[in-house]
Every structure is written in structure tokens, then in C-alpha cells.
Amino acid sequence: MAPKNTKKNNVPQPVCEEWDFVDDVLASWAARTVYLWGPPGTGKSYCATRTGLRDREVFSITLTPETTAAELRGFWIPKGNEFVWMDGVFIEAMRKGARIVINEVSHASHDVLAILHPILESEETARLTLPNLETVVPAPGFQVVVTDNLSLDHLSDALRDRFKSVIRVGRPHPDALRRLPEDLREAALRTFDLESERAVSIRGWLAVHEMEKEFDRPKAFRAVFGRERGEQLYNAMSLGAV
Numbered sequence: 001m002a003p004k005n006t007k008k009n010n011v012p013q014p015v016c017e018e019w020d021f022v023d024d025v026l027a028s029w030a031a032r033t034v035y036l037w038g039p040p041g042t043g044k045s046y047c048a049t050r051t052g053l054r055d056r057e058v059f060s061i062t063l064t065p066e067t068t069a070a071e072l073r074g075f076w077i078p079k080g081n082e083f084v085w086m087d088g089v090f091i092e093a094m095r096k097g098a099r100i101v102i103n104e105v106s107h108a109s110h111d112v113l114a115i116l117h118p119i120l121e122s123e124e125t126a127r128l129t130l131p132n133l134e135t136v137v138p139a140p141g142f143q144v145v146v147t148d149n150l151s152l153d154h155l156s157d158a159l160r161d162r163f164k165s166v167i168r169v170g171r172p173h174p175d176a177l178r179r180l181p182e183d184l185r186e187a188a189l190r191t192f193d194l195e196s197e198r199a200v201s202i203r204g205w206l207a208v209h210e211m212e213k214e215f216d217r218p219k220a221f222r223a224v225f226g227r228e229r230g231e232q233l234y235n236a237m238s239l240g241a242v
Contacts, residue, residue, distance in 0.1 A: 019047065019173055025165050026145065027052030033120050034145045035152060035163040039192065041201025043173025044147040048101040056141050057098040059089050064104070069111040074130060085132050090119055094128070097139030102146045106154050113159065120144055120162035172202040180209055187237045200225075200233065200242070 025031045026048070036044045049058050061072065074088040093100040100119075108116075118128045126142075129135045151168070152160045171192055177185050188205040204224055211220035222230035236242040 019043075019169070019171075022047060022167055022169060023051045025052075025167060027054060029054075029141070031165045032123060032143055033163045033165070034143070035166045036145060036147045036169065037149065037151055037167075038169040039199060039201075040149050041203045042169050042171065042192075043176050043202065044169060045101065045103050046176065047173055048099075048145040048147055053099060054141075056143065057093075057096055058101060059093045059098055060101040060103065061089050062103040063108045063112060065107055065109055067107075067109065067112055069109075069115040072112065073115060073128065076131075085130065085134075090115070091128065091130070091136055094119075094126075094136050094138040094142055097141035099143040099145060102144065104148060105146050106148050106150045113156070116159060117162070120159065176202045176206065180205055183237075184209055187242050191242050 022036065025034060034048075036048060038044060045060070049060055061067070070088070072088045072090045074086055074091050076083040077086045087095070090100060092098070102116075105113075105116075115128070118126060121127070123138070127135050127137045146163070152163070152166060172188060177188065180188060184205050188200065188202055191200040207224045208217075208220045211223050215223060218231070218234050221234040224230065225233055233242060
């Protein structure tokens, strides 16, 4: 039996706090496969589905352990007295030269990880043969953007090697921050300097801002985070601790 692979960080993982740089990478035709990772609620999926599309259509899928490779590749469906082939989201994106955004790859099952190998191949070798024996080659412009909270370490060497660009983001997307009033914006940024278990997702701050349209601020914090955690955060923000 081959020894278990323990090699870590064999793919460069530059730390990037500048979303403008992420935008540039996503817009690059050369960046055909991109791995975007960092804390929850920073705007990875938001950016991946909106930035640098260059007229490309975008498809998005969030993986769970129950997601099957057949769901992504395609399947036969009954139509009248026969069965016809229905493309899955991967094949549809390949045919159209679109961007496919794959969220939460760390939750992928083994058969989904297996189908990622041909999807993430280089432009010269990427292709996938379907159960109906048709081989699909990606149209020009096809791009895969994978987002996750974890680094590449949880993936196999073969998958890690297939990403042309690996970017870590540690701050919320500016579009999300602009939706917050100044005091909430400053508090949100401060929490990203705390330990991971104390950090607050930008989604939480946005939810507080939405709740403030109907409640006062203390009640908005309690509604979003629960009584104990909400009161702790509100008091800490009042004292400038977050």
C-alpha cells in the first residue's frame, strides 16, 4: 500500500487583500482555473459570479456530500417512449465557453472530485466523454472558479496541480462593505483581525444593517446573533473592541 500523502503547500498560495487584483485575475483569459479561498462571508462567491466575465455566461453550483457526478455531468430523462440526454451544469458551461463557479469543494464526494480532473485539465487536454459516448471539448473562454473556506491542502496532488491561480482573500469584498454604514463597516473589518472563532461573517453585519430598518440596534444584534452573542457583540462594538 502506498504511504499516505502528507505533502502540504506544494502549490503557491499568495495572500491577497486587494480585491482589484482578484478582479484582474478573474478577467484574465490565461487564468482558466482559479482557486479562491478564505474566511466565510468575504464575498468569494459574489465576486466569482460577477467579476471579469468578459461577456461570458456564468453557471454556479454549491457542492454538498450528496451532490453526484451525474448531476453535474448530465443524465438520461424519459421523453415519450424514449430516453434523451440532458446536459448537467458542467457540460453546459463547457459547450458555451462559460464560467462555472464551484462553491464548497471541500464538501465534494469522491465521484465529484474524480469528474473534476478532466474539467480542470489544460485547454489542450480538457475533455469529457459522456455516457452517450459523445466527447465534449470546452469552447473558447471556458473557465473554472472554485471557492472554499479551506486551502488546497485537503485536495489530492493531482487536483492541486490543475489550478493555474490560487488566491487567498482575508477581507470582505468592497461592494459588501459599501452597503454598511461607517460604524458597522469599521466593526466588520476589525473582526477579521480576530481569531477565526470570534470573527463575524460579513453576512452577519449585513443582516444587522437590514434588521435596523425595523428594530433598534441592540435588538437587531440579538435578532441576528442570538441574545447572548448579540449582546456581547453590541457591547464590544460600543466600546470599540470590535
